Amino acid sequence: MKLELADAKKWIDLFIEELKENKSNLNELDTAIGDGDHGTNMDRGASAVVESFAKKDPENLTDLYKATAFAMIQKVGGASGPLYGTAFLDMSKAVKEENLELGELVQVGTDGIKRRGQSDVGMKTMIDVWQPVSDALKAESLNQSVIDEALSKVKGLVATKGRASYLEEKSKGHIDPGAQSSAYLFESLIKVIGE
Ligand code: ADP
Ligand code: MG
Numbered sequence: 001m002k003l004e005l006a007d008a009k010k011w012i013d014l015f016i017e018e019l020k021e022n023k024s025n026l027n028e029l030d031t032a033i034g035d036g037d038h039g040t041n042m043d044r045g046a047s048a049v050v051e052s053f054a055k056k057d058p059e060n061l062t063d064l065y066k067a068t069a070f071a072m073i074q075k076v077g078g079a080s081g082p083l084y085g086t087a088f089l090d091m092s093k094a095v096k097e098e099n100l101e102l103g104e105l106v107q108v109g110t111d112g113i114k115r116r117g118q119s120d121v122g123m124k125t126m127i128d129v130w131q132p133v134s135d136a137l138k139a140e141s142l143n144q145s146v147i148d149e150a151l152s153k154v155k156g157l158v159a160t161k162g163r164a165s166y167l168e169e170k171s172k173g174h175i176d177p178g179a180q181s182s183a184y185l186f187e188s189l190i191k192v193i194g195e
C-alpha cells in the first residue's frame with residue numbers, strides 16, 4: 001500500500017497531537033534512563049511542524065516529509081532531533097519514486113536512523129520500534145500488537161547506544177523514550193491506515 005498526501009498529512013498531524021499529549025510521559029521515561037528532556041524536545045519539534053504547515057501547506061509528499069524533517073532537525077535538539085530529521089528527510093527523497101510501497105518507505109527512514117546514529121536493532125533505541133514496524137508494513141501486517149511487542153522487547157534490553165547506555169545493566173526494565181515516541185508515530189499511522 002501507499003499513502004496519499006491527505007492521509008500522510010493526517011498521519012503527521014496525529015503524531016503531533018500524541019507528542020503534545022504525552023510530553024510529560026516522555027520526559028518521565030527519559031528521566032529514568034536519560035536526562036529527562038525527550039518529551040520537551042519532541043514537543044518543541046511538534047510545535048515547529050505545526051508552524052511550518054501553517055506557513056505553507058505541503059503540496060506533495062516530498063514537501064510534507066521535508067517540512068517535518070526540517071522542523072525536527074531545527075527544533076528538537078538532543079540526539080533524537082537529527083535522527084527523526086534524517087528519517088523524514090530520507091523519506092522525503094525516497095517518496096519521489098512512484099512505486100515505493102509504504103513498508104519500503106518506512107524502511108528507508110529506519111536505514112537513515114541507523115546510518116546517522118551508527119546503530120542497529122537490539123541497542124534499545126527508537127530503531128527497535130522502527131525496524132519491526134517496517135517489517136510488518138512490508139508484510140501488510142502492522143497492528144497494535146506489533147508495537148506492543150516491540151516496546152516490551154525494548155524494556156528487557158540493555159542499552160548500548162545513547163545516554164541510557166551509560167547505565168549499562170541498570171537500563172534494563174525501562175522503556176526507551178525514543179522507542180515510545182516512535183510508538184506514538186506508528187500508532188498514529190495505524191489510526192490512518194487501519195489494522
Ligand atoms: P538526548 O539523549 O540528547 O537528551 P533525546 O532525549 O531527545 O536526546 O532522545 C533520546 C532518544 O534518542 C533515545 O531514547 C533513543 O531512542 C534515541 N537515540 C539516541 N542515540 C541514538 C542512536 N545512536 N541511534 C538511534 N537512536 C538513538
Ligand atoms: Mg534526553
Ligand code: MG
Nearest residue numbers: 035037078079
Ligand atoms: Mg538532552
